[in-house]
Amino acid sequence: MKILITGANGQLGLTLQEVFAGSDLILTDRDELDITDAEKTENFVEAKKPDVVINAAAYTAVDQAEIEKEAARKINVLGAKNLAAAANKNKAIFFHISTDFVFDGKTDNPYVETDKPNPLSVYGSTKYESEIEVEKIAGKYFILRTAWLYSPFSKNFVKTIAKLSQEKEELKVVKDQIGCPTYAFDLAMTIKQLIAKVEESSSDDKLFGLYHFAGEGECSWFEFAKEIVKLSDGKARVFPQTSFEYAASRGDNVTADRPTYSPLDCSKIKKIGIKTLAWQESLAKCIDILKQNNEL
Numbered sequence: 001m002k003i004l005i006t007g008a009n010g011q012l013g014l015t016l017q018e019v020f021a022g023s024d025l026i027l028t029d030r031d032e033l034d035i036t037d038a039e040k041t042e043n044f045v046e047a048k049k050p051d052v053v054i055n056a057a058a059y060t061a062v063d064q065a066e067i068e069k070e071a072a073r074k075i076n077v078l079g080a081k082n083l084a085a086a087a088n089k090n091k092a093i094f095f096h097i098s099t100d101f102v103f104d105g106k107t108d109n110p111y112v113e114t115d116k117p118n119p120l121s122v123y124g125s126t127k128y129e130s131e132i133e134v135e136k137i138a139g140k141y142f143i144l145r146t147a148w149l150y151s152p153f154s155k156n157f158v159k160t161i162a163k164l165s166q167e168k169e170e171l172k173v174v175k176d177q178i179g180c181p182t183y184a185f186d187l188a189m190t191i192k193q194l195i196a197k198v199e200e201s202s203s204d205d206k207l208f209g210l211y212h213f214a215g216e217g218e219c220s221w222f223e224f225a226k227e228i229v230k231l232s233d234g235k236a237r238v239f240p241q242t243s244f245e246y247a248a249s250r251g252d253n254v255t256a257d258r259p260t261y262s263p264l265d266c267s268k269i270k271k272i273g274i275k276t277l278a279w280q281e282s283l284a285k286c287i288d289i290l291k292q293n294n295e296l
Helices: 012-017 038-048 069-089 122-137 159-166 184-200 221-231 245-250 267-273 279-292
Strands: 001-004 023-026 052-055 095-098 143-146 170-174 209-212 237-241
Touching: 001 012, 001 038, 012 023, 012 184, 038 069, 052 069, 069 095, 069 122, 095 122, 095 184, 122 143, 143 184, 159 170, 159 221, 159 279, 170 221, 170 245, 184 279, 209 267, 221 237, 221 279, 237 245
Parallel strands: 001 023, 001 052, 052 095, 095 143, 143 209, 170 237
Antiparallel strands: none
């Protein structure tokens, strides 16, 4: 099986490379393929003829997207649209990664796939638009909404907090945003399992569609940070702060609105045999790898 991975140098892309090691991989980032160029994308996919296209490329700088609206839209919406069209033309399975930020967080229950999105930010809006384009254009597709992604690779919340906890005496972390931390390895393994299920299924059309996948359980960024510090043997004491206090501490920088409560209900994907792990269990695995790599 030949698998094309866009955004191959990001944390999910690097994790996918580990999970699919031994497969015939086509690895691209912006230097190898400009997914915002429809013609180049179509020609590239036609030439490589992948069986699976995994779109791990995205504009994920949530606050910066409020300033660079067009750049965020080109990568998140136009890029996804071009890849979905190219994958469909070549009859490839298309995977697109979306986010809990498509929701406004004004609920008391974890979100299910049928809940109406109402994004608060440019980032959330562009990811919701990308879902619409993929559903409209792609043939055999999976849209996976996930949340609070972290890994041993690249820059992310876990690595930042773990490092700061070794250097500082005190850390202040937002307490009034609730979500589901998700280990990139678990997400990558889910993609691998979905591919296997399509290969095994005699009626794979029933498998395709939109799913939620995230770590099991929910927490605030504050609670998440406390667990990171504990597992990484950090010395810092973690104190809670409000989103308003966090925004004020940034001075003149633009801060995007974020959903206050955005846990994802993963019941749908569990029904087809995909398991989710407690976020604390997966976090411990990630921290162990960082320790083995002498990054902590």
